[in-house]
Amino acid sequence: MLVVQKFGGSSVGDAEKIKNVAQRVYETKQNGHEVVVVVSAMGDTTDELIALARTLTSNAAERDMDMLLSTGEQVSVALLVIALKDLGCNAVGLTGAQAGIRTDGKYGKAKIVDVDPRRLKAELARDQVVVVAGFQGITEEGEINTLGRGGSDTTAVALAVALKADLCEIYTDVDGVYTADPRVVPDARKLDMVSYDEMLELASLGAVVLHPRAVELAKLYNMSLVVRSSFNKEPGTEIKEVGSMERAAVVSGVAYDANVAKIGLFDVYDRPGIASIIFEALAKENINVDMIIQGATRNGKQDIAFTVSRDDLSKALKVVSAIQPEVGAKGYTHDEGLAKVSIVGAGMVSHPGVAAAMFKALAREQVNIEMISTSEIKVSCVVALEDLHKAVKVCHEEFKLDENEK
Amino acid sequence: MLVVQKFGGSSVGDAEKIKNVAQRVYETKQNGHEVVVVVSAMGDTTDELIALARTLTSNAAERDMDMLLSTGEQVSVALLVIALKDLGCNAVGLTGAQAGIRTDGKYGKAKIVDVDPRRLKAELARDQVVVVAGFQGITEEGEINTLGRGGSDTTAVALAVALKADLCEIYTDVDGVYTADPRVVPDARKLDMVSYDEMLELASLGAVVLHPRAVELAKLYNMSLVVRSSFNKEPGTEIKEVGSMERAAVVSGVAYDANVAKIGLFDVYDRPGIASIIFEALAKENINVDMIIQGATRNGKQDIAFTVSRDDLSKALKVVSAIQPEVGAKGYTHDEGLAKVSIVGAGMVSHPGVAAAMFKALAREQVNIEMISTSEIKVSCVVALEDLHKAVKVCHEEFKLDENEK
Numbered sequence: 083m084l085v086v087q088k089f090g091g092s093s094v095g096d097a098e099k100i101k102n103v104a105q106r107v108y109e110t111k112q113n114g115h116e117v118v119v120v121v122s123a124m125g126d127t128t129d130e131l132i133a134l135a136r137t138l139t140s141n142a143a144e145r146d147m148d149m150l151l152s153t154g155e156q157v158s159v160a161l162l163v164i165a166l167k168d169l170g171c172n173a174v175g176l177t178g179a180q181a182g183i184r185t186d187g188k189y190g191k192a193k194i195v196d197v198d199p200r201r202l203k204a205e206l207a208r209d210q211v212v213v214v215a216g217f218q219g220i221t222e223e224g225e226i227n228t229l230g231r232g233g234s235d236t237t238a239v240a241l242a243v244a245l246k247a248d249l250c251e252i253y254t255d256v257d258g259v260y261t262a263d264p265r266v267v268p269d270a271r272k273l274d275m276v277s278y279d280e281m282l283e284l285a286s287l288g289a290v291v292l293h294p295r296a297v298e299l300a301k302l303y304n305m306s307l308v309v310r311s312s313f314n315k316e317p318g319t320e321i322k323e324v325g326s327m328e329r330a331a332v333v334s335g336v337a338y339d340a341n342v343a344k345i346g347l348f349d350v351y352d353r354p355g356i357a358s359i360i361f362e363a364l365a366k367e368n369i370n371v372d373m374i375i376q377g378a379t380r381n382g383k384q385d386i387a388f389t390v391s392r393d394d395l396s397k398a399l400k401v402v403s404a405i406q407p408e409v410g411a412k413g414y415t416h417d418e419g420l421a422k423v424s425i426v427g428a429g430m431v432s433h434p435g436v437a438a439a440m441f442k443a444l445a446r447e448q449v450n451i452e453m454i455s456t457s458e459i460k461v462s463c464v465v466a467l468e469d470l471h472k473a474v475k476v477c478h479e480e481f482k483l484d485e486n487e488k
Numbered sequence: 489m490l491v492v493q494k495f496g497g498s499s500v501g502d503a504e505k506i507k508n509v510a511q512r513v514y515e516t517k518q519n520g521h522e523v524v525v526v527v528s529a530m531g532d533t534t535d536e537l538i539a540l541a542r543t544l545t546s547n548a549a550e551r552d553m554d555m556l557l558s559t560g561e562q563v564s565v566a567l568l569v570i571a572l573k574d575l576g577c578n579a580v581g582l583t584g585a586q587a588g589i590r591t592d593g594k595y596g597k598a599k600i601v602d603v604d605p606r607r608l609k610a611e612l613a614r615d616q617v618v619v620v621a622g623f624q625g626i627t628e629e630g631e632i633n634t635l636g637r638g639g640s641d642t643t644a645v646a647l648a649v650a651l652k653a654d655l656c657e658i659y660t661d662v663d664g665v666y667t668a669d670p671r672v673v674p675d676a677r678k679l680d681m682v683s684y685d686e687m688l689e690l691a692s693l694g695a696v697v698l699h700p701r702a703v704e705l706a707k708l709y710n711m712s713l714v715v716r717s718s719f720n721k722e723p724g725t726e727i728k729e730v731g732s733m734e735r736a737a738v739v740s741g742v743a744y745d746a747n748v749a750k751i752g753l754f755d756v757y758d759r760p761g762i763a764s765i766i767f768e769a770l771a772k773e774n775i776n777v778d779m780i781i782q783g784a785t786r787n788g789k790q791d792i793a794f795t796v797s798r799d800d801l802s803k804a805l806k807v808v809s810a811i812q813p814e815v816g817a818k819g820y821t822h823d824e825g826l827a828k829v830s831i832v833g834a835g836m837v838s839h840p841g842v843a844a845a846m847f848k849a850l851a852r853e854q855v856n857i858e859m860i861s862t863s864e865i866k867v868s869c870v871v872a873l874e875d876l877h878k879a880v881k882v883c884h885e886e887f888k889l890d891e892n893e894k
Contacts, residue, residue, distance in 0.1 A: 097543040131563070137503040138567060139574035146573070149581050150566035153559035157537070160556035161544060167552070168545035175555050179585075180630055224586055 084206070084247045085110060088120040088216065088238035092255045093312040094158050095125035103253075103312060104165035107211055111171060116206050118245065120216045120238040121162055123154025144189035148218075148228045152178070155215035155234070162213050173211040176201065178218035178226075182244075183237065185219030185227040192227035194219055194236065197244035206245075214241060232293030239296045243303040250305055253312035254291055258319030259284060261483035262336040266474045269484040273334060275320045276428075280334050281307075283426040283460045297321065332436060333427035333481035336474050342372070342420040342464060343395040344452065345402055346387040349412040352379045356409050360386065363401050369394045372422075373455045373464065383410070389453065389464060392418055420452065421470040424462040425477055437461045443480035449473045490612070490653045491516060494526040494622065494644035498661045499718035500564050501531035509659075509718060510571035513617055517577060522612050524651065526622040526644040527568055529560025550595035554624075554634045558584070561621035561640070568619050579617040582607065584624035584632075588650075589643065591625030591633040598633035600625055600642065603650035612651075620647060638699030645702045649709040656711055659718035660697055664725030665690060667889035668742040672880045675890040679740060681726045686740050687713075689832040689866045703727065738842060739833035739887035742880050748778070748826040748870060749801040750858065751808055752793040755818040758785045762815050766792065769807050775800045778828075779861045779870065789816070795859065795870060798824055826858065827876040830868040831883055843867045849886035855879045 087110065089103050103121075111117050131150050135142045142150075159175040166173035178185075182198030205212045216234025219227050229236055235252060242250035259281065262270040276284070278301035285294040291309050300307050300321065310318025350356055357376070364371055369390055377385040390398045395418055402414050430436045437454075440461055444451060449472060453464040465473050478484065493516065495509050509527075516523050537556050541548045548556075565581040572579035584591075588604030611618045622640025625633050635642055641658060648656035665687065668676040682690070684707035691700040697715050706713050706727065716724025756762055763782070770777055775796055783791035796804045801824055808820050836842045843860075846867050850857060855878060859870040871879050884890065 097540070100544065134503070134563075135567065135570055138506065138571045142570040143573060146566045146569045146581060149569075149583070150563060153562050156559050156562075157540075157556060160552045161541065163552045163555075164541055164548040165544045167549060175552060177555070177632070226583070 083114075083249065084116040084118070084245060086118045086120065086238050086242040086245070086247045086250045087253060088234060088251065089122065089253045089312055090234065090255070091122040091125050091127070093253050094121055094162065097161075100124075100158075100161050100165050104162060104169055104171070106253075106312065107162075108166060108169050108171040111211055117211045118202065118206070118241055118247070119162065119211060119213045120234055120241060121155060121158040121213060122216050122234040123151075124158055124161075127154040127157070145225070148189045148226050151228050152215070152218045152226050155217050159213050159215045166211055166213070171211055172209055173213055174205050175213045176205075177215050178237070179220035179224075181212075181214040181241070183214075183219035183240065185221055185229070187221045187223075187225060187227060189227055191230040192219060194229070194240045197240055199241075199244045202241065202245060232295065235293040235296035236299060239299045239305055239307070242305050243299065247305070249308065250300065251308045251310060251318075252292055252296075253310060255311065255313065256291055256309075257311045257314070257316050258309050259291055259321075260335065262474055262478045263338065266338070266471050267336070267478045267484075270478065271484055272316075273319050274317075275322065276334055278321060278323065279459050280426050280428050281321045283424070283457070284335055284337050292321070332429040332433045333425045333483065335426050336477045336481075336483065337424045337426060338470060338474050339422040340467060340470055341392045342389050342422050342467075343392045343398075343416060343418040344387055344389050344420055344464065345395075345398055345414060345416045346385060347402065347406075347409065347411040347414045348385050349383040349410070350386050351410040352382050352384045357386065359405060359409055360402075361388075363405050364390075364398060367397055367401055369398050369401070373453050373462070375453055387453065389420070389422070419467045420464050421467045422462050422464050423470060423473040423477060424460055425481065426460045427481075428459050430461075431458045439480060440477060443476045444473055447472050447476045449476070489520075489655065490522040490524070490651060492524045492526065492644050492648040492651070492653045492656045493659060494640060494657065495528065495659045495718055496640065496661070497528040497531050497533070499659050500527055500568065503567075505718075506530075506564075506567050506571050510568060510575055510577070512659075512718065513568075514572060514575050514577040517617055523617045524608065524612070524647055524653070525568065525617060525619045526640055526647060527561060527564040527619060528622050528640040529557075530564055530567075533560040533563070551631070554595045554632050557634050558621070558624045558632050561623050565619050565621045572617055572619070577617055578615055579619055580611050581619045581621075582611075583621050584643070585626035585630075587618075587620040587647070589620075589625035589646065591627055591635070593627045593629075593631060593633060595633055597636040598625060600635070600646045603646055605647075605650045608647070608651060638701065641699040641702035642705060645705045645709075645711055645713070648711050649705065653711070655714065656706065657714045657716060657724075658698055658702075659716060661717065661719065662697055662715075663717045663720070663722050664715050665697055665727075666741065668880055668884045669744065672744070672877050673742070673884045676884065677890055678722075679725050680723075681728065682740055683834045684727060684729065685865050686832050686834050687727045689830070689863070690741055690743050698727070738835040738839045739831045739889065741832050742883045742887075742889065743830045743832060744876055744880050745828040746873060746876055747798045748795050748828050748873075749798045749804075749822060749824040750793055750795050750826055750870065751801075751804055751820060751822045752791060753808065753812075753815065753817040753820045754791050755789040755816070756792050757816040758788050758790045763792065765811060765815055766808075767794075769811050770796075770804060773803055773807055775804050775807065779859050779868070781859055793859065795826070795828070825873045826870050827873045827879075828868050828870050829876060829879040829883060830866055831887065832866045833887075834865050836866070837864045845886060846883060849882045850879055853878050853882045855882070
C-alpha cells in the first residue's frame with residue numbers, strides 16, 4: 083500500500099515529538115507500506131518568523147515572506163529525516179521544489195497547479211521513505227511560493243493524488259472528527275466516517291481539523307482521507323465518498339462558530355444593483371461575508387443584514403459608513419455578540435423536517451434565532467453568543483449524536 | 489561601478505543590525521553603484537540548528553545537515569530584502585539555487601563549479617539590489633549543498649568574478665587586517681593593503697578575517713577585495729595583487745596560532761615509506777598535520793616530530809599508538825602546551841636575513857624555538873604557549889610594524 087502521512091506543527095513541535103513521528107513513520111514502513119511524509123514547520127516557527135519580519139516593517143512583500151516562511155518546513159524535513167535514519171530507516175528529504183510541486187505564483191496563497199511525481203517515484207523505488215516540505219511549491223521560473231495557512235494538508239492530498247496513493251493520513255493533535263466540540267458537549271462522540279461534503283461544512287464552520295482546500299481536492303479526486311492523532315493509535319475518522327458509506331446519518335455533527343458579528347442596514351433602496359454595491363465594496367477590502375438576509379420591501383425600501391467574522395467588524399463598519407449615502411440607507415446597526423450553530427449531515431437532503439426539529443429544540447431551550455441559512459447538508463442558526471453552548475448541547479441531544487452509530 | 493558586498497553573521501545578528509546593513513547597502517546604491525549583497529545566517533543560527541540536530545543523533549548525514557543549515561542564509565536574505573524595501577530601495581532576494589550557483593555535490597563542503605549569472609544580470613538590469621544567500625549552491629540534479637564554514641566569503645568572490653564586478657567588499661566585525669592581533673599587541677596597526685599571498689598566510693595562521701578559499705579564488709581571477717567593518721565607515725584593508733602595490737613591506741604582519749600540540753616518535757626505521765605510513769594513517773582520520781621535522785639518522789633509526797591542532801591530539805595519539813610497531817618506534821611523547829608565531833610578508837623573498845632577525849629577536853627575549861618552518865613569504869616558529877604573547881610582541885617591534893607605512 084502507498085500511504086501519504088501528514089504531520090502538523092504540533093506533531094513535530096520539539097525533538098521528542100519528531101522522534102515519536104519518526105517511530106510512527108518507520109512502523110508504517112516496516113509493515114510493508116510505501117510511505118511519503120509531509121511535514122509542517124515546528125510548533126510556533128511560522129509565527130516566530132512572522133514576528134521577526136514585523137520587527138522590520140509592518141508590510142513586508144509576500145514574495146519575501148514566502149522566502150522567509152518556507153524555511154520552517156525545510157527545517158522540519160531535515161530533522162525528521164535525521165531522526166528516521168537514526169532509527170535505521172532509509173529516508174530522503176525533499177523541499178517542495180525538489181518534490182516537483184508546481185504552484186501558480188500567487189505568493190502567500192499559491193495554488194498547486196501540478197505535481198511532477200518523477201523524483202518521488204524514483205525515491206520510493208529506491209525503498210526510501212520520502213519526507214516532503216508541506217505548505218510550499220515552486221513556479222516554473224523557480225520562485226518559492228507558500229500555499230497559505232493550512233497548506234500542508236493540501237500538499238499531502240496533492241501528493242497522494244499525484245502518486246495515486248491508497249490512503250492519505252492527516253495526523254493532528256485530536257483523535258478525529260467529533261459530533262460536536264468535546265469541550266462544549268462532554269458526551270460528543272468521535273465519528274468513524276464522514277463524507278467529503280460533511281467534512282467541508284464542518285471545517286468551514288470552525289471545527290477545523292482539516293483544511294477545507296485539502297478536503298475539496300480529496301473530494302475531486304476521490305482520495306480517501308483519515309484524520310487521526312499523532313499521539314495515540316486510535317483509528318481516527320475516515321473521510322470518503324458518501325456512496326461508499328454503509329449508512330448516511332441524517333445528522334453527523336454539530337458545529338459552531340463563536341466569532342460572529344452582524345451588521346444591519348435600514349431602508350436601503352429596493353432596486354437592482356444595490357446588493358452588489360454593498361458586497362463588492364466589502365469584498366474589495368477582503369471581508370468575508372457569511373449570511374445575508376434581505377427583508378421584504380416597504381415603500382420601495384428594504385432592510386439588509388449580513389454577518390462577518392468579529393475580527394472584520396470594524397473594517398466592515400468603515401465600508402458601510404462610506405457606502406451608506408449611495409445605497410440610500412437611513413442608518414445601520416451592528417451586534418458583535420453573536421455565534422452560529424450548525425447541524426451537518428449528508429442524510430438531511432432525503433429527510434425533510436430536520437431543520438424544523440432543530441428550530442423546535444432551540445425554542446424549547448428559549449434560544450432566540452436571529453438568522454437562518456440552509457444548504458442541502460447543513461442548517462445554520464445565528465444565536466446570541468451567551469446561548470451558544472446551550473444551543474450546541476440541545477442540537478446534539480435532539481439528533482441523538484451521543485448514541486453509537488447503528 | 490558593480491560592487492559585491494558580503495555581510496557575515498555578526499553583521500546581521502538581529503533586527504537592528506539588519507536595518508544597519510540595509511542602510512549601508514542603500515547608500516551604496518544611491519551613490520550610483522550596482523549592488524549585489526551576499527549574507528550569512530543571523531548570529532548563532534547555524535550553531536543552533538546544529539545543536540537541534542544533535543538532540544536527535546550524533547551523526548546526521550551531510551545531505552540532511554545541508555538541507556537544515558541552508559535555511560539560515562535564506563532567512564537572512566528574506567529579512568534583509570524586507571528591510572531594504574522598507575527604506576524604499578528596490579531589492580530582490582535569491583537563494584543560492586536561484587542565483588545560479590552550481591556546486592559539485594560534496595555535501596557540507598561543496599565547491600562552486602560554476603555561476604550562471606543570467607538571473608543576477610537580469611535583476612541588476614531591472615535596477616534591483618540583489619541579495620543572495622551565501623554558503624550554499626545547488627547541483628545539476630537540484631540537490632542543496634553548503635560550502636562549509638566561511639563559505640559565504642567564497643560565494644561573494646565567486647559572484648564578483650562571474651559578474652566581472654569592480655570590487656568585492658567583505659564586511660565583518662573588525663576594521664580590517666592588522667599587523668598583529670590588537671588584543672596581544674596594543675599598538676598593532678591596521679594595514680591599508682596586503683597581497684593575496686600574504687592574506688592567505690595570515691588567514692591560515694589564525695588571523696581569520698577572510699576565508700582562505702575566498703582569497704585563493706580572488707587571487708586566481710585577480711578580483712580586488714576589501715575587508716572592512718560593518719559598524720563604521722573606515723576604509724578597511726585592500727587585498728590585491730602584489731604587482732599593483734606601491735611598495736611591498738618586508739614583513740606585513742605577525743600572526744599566531746595558540747592551539748598547537750606536538751607529537752614526537754623516537755627511533756623510527758629510516759627507510760622509504762615510513763613517513764607515508766605515519767601521515768597517511770593520520771590523514772585517514774582527517775587529522776591535519778602542520779609542521780614535520782625529521783631528525784638526522786643514527787644507526788638506521790631517526791626521530792620524527794610533527795604538530796597537530798590541540799583538538800586533534802587525542803585522536804592523533806591513538807593513531808600513533810596503533811602504528812608504533814609498524815614503524816619500529818621505540819616510543820613517543822607529546823606536548824600540548826605549544827603555540828606558533830609567524831611573520832608574513834611578500835617582500836621577504838628579496839630580503840635575506842629576515843628569518844635570522846626573527847630568531848635573534850626571540851632569543852633576546854629568552855623565547856626558546858621548538859620547531860621552525862619557512863616559505864617564500866612566511867617564517868613560523870613553534871614556541872611554548874606561555875611565551876606566545878611575548879614572542880608576538882617582540883616580532884612586531886623587531887620589524888617596526890607599529891610605524892606608519894613609508
